[in-house]
Amino acid sequence: MEQPKLFMRLKQEVMESGDCTRCGLCVGLCPYIKTLDERIAFIHDCGREDGNCYRICPRTPSDWPEFDRQVFGQEREDHSLGHYMEVLYARSLDKDIAQASQYGGVVSCLASYLVESGVSQAAILTKADNYGPPKPFIARTREEILSCAGSNYSASPTLAILNDGVRQGLDNLVTVGRPCQILAIRKMQGLREVPEHNLSARKVNFCIGLFCFWSLETEVYAFLQAKTGGKTIKKMDIPLNYAVVTTEEGEVQIPVDELRSFIRPTCQRCFDPTAEFADVSVGSTEDDPEWNTLIIRSLRGQEVVKKALAAGILETKPYPSERLPLLRSAVLNKKRRVLDGAVKDKGYGYWGLSPEYSKGIEEGGEER
Ligand SMILES: Cc1cc2nc3c(=O)[nH]c(=O)nc-3n(C[C@H](O)[C@H](O)[C@H](O)COP(=O)(O)OP(=O)(O)OC[C@H]3O[C@@H](n4cnc5c(N)ncnc54)[C@H](O)[C@@H]3O)c2cc1C
DSSP: OOOOOHHHHIIIIIITTTOOOOOOTTBTTBTTEEEETTEEEESSOOOOSOOHHHHHOTTSOOOHHHHHHHHHSSOOSOTTTOSOSEEEEEEEOOHHHHHHSSSSOHHHHHHHHHHHTTSSSEEEEEEOSSSSSOEEEEEOSHHHHHTTOSOOOBOOOTTHHHHHHHHTTOOSEEEEEOHHHHHHHHHHHTOOSSOGGGOGGGGEEEEEEEOOSOOBOTTHHHHHHHHTTTOOEEEEEOOSSEEEEEETTEEEEEEGGGTGGGBOGGGGGOOOTTOTTSSEEEEEOSSOTTOEEEEEOSHHHHHHHHHHHHTTSEEEEEOOTTTHHHHHHHHHHHHHHHHHTHHHHHOHHHHTOOHHHHHHHHHTOOOO
16 A cells, blocks of 8 residues: 655654654744644645655654664663763852753753854753743853743744754754754754755754653643742742742642643653753752753763863762662663553554664663
8 A cells, every 4th residue: 555645644643643742843844834832733735755854753763773873873782871971960150050040050051151162153942931831942142041041841842943043044053952852853963865955953063952751731831820829930840749830929839640631642652751862961860959960972962061161160070879770760660661551552663672772671771
């Protein structure tokens, strides 16, 4: 039987099935894919035989060993955290950033270092003026990066603005994204035989990946408003069993169980909670909110962290040895839940896990 065209497969297999991660990279790649708030859809069928929109999507078949080779020049030894050089605690020494940021401000600090030092021309970020659905944002200065600090837990299609920025002539961009967004960038960077002007991701010169075990549907913002009595929300954090929502008048705690119905179903099918294809990945420590967990993955990531340390804007300390097994098992458990569920329905091949990678996840991977 003839296969549907690739755009139709994206529409049916990803968008209409509810599997779209809302990374945003297909938006504007062709004139028929648009966003409405955080949703992404075709506004018209596309006549093209080819379909890079399908190939770059983080929810279409992805050859994981190949991406490891593409990004790091080798396959992974660790099936929990993916390829990495070092795991550390880190925080920004820039006081404004430390104060405005979600945790230790490592993301804003590194993005700011890259832009201010001229290594990157701008940063592709996500910004919320009020605590509502954030919008993609191109930040060209430290102040603009600072204005994007903090986490909004919905799935903003940030990468839509990467395509816009590149069309406007921007080059050398640092991009901050959820794991699915970093995967989309790597998929586009790996495309061969495609005209350069169609490959906005090749203008990304540094990827900062956020840890992300799930994102929430946009409807969560109305729920939070109701829970806080309509007060202005300044920040939300989800330490473990409670979400802590900080309003202008104090904190409101919401049991995580009340948020579960807002978790996006596609996140239950993701087995990359630590952004394994980023240059560096950044998350909480679950231990000390003034610090971040920083995973240095690539040589480029290592070099940028070294320079930020030398510039006196970043500080690091060893990752507590007793905590590393906790992080690794939290990630492995998430991956196993995914493999036991939805992914097994479609088979490992669909997700591009080699037999070694699937075995590594199921058996725990090699300890370092
Ligand atoms: C949807 C989501 C789920 C997350 N889940 C986890 C988790 O389970 N465990 C964990 O340890 N950490 C998680 N994080 C990461 C965590 O919230 C912090 O972003 C990270 O630790 C960096 O902290 P920081 O102080 O360096 O960030 P900051 O310096 O404050 O910078 C935060 C950056 O995040 C970007 N951002 C904000 N909202 C979004 C969004 N919706 N999509 C993409 N980028 C965004 C902003 O552009 C900003 O540059 C999640 C983040 C998001 C967005």
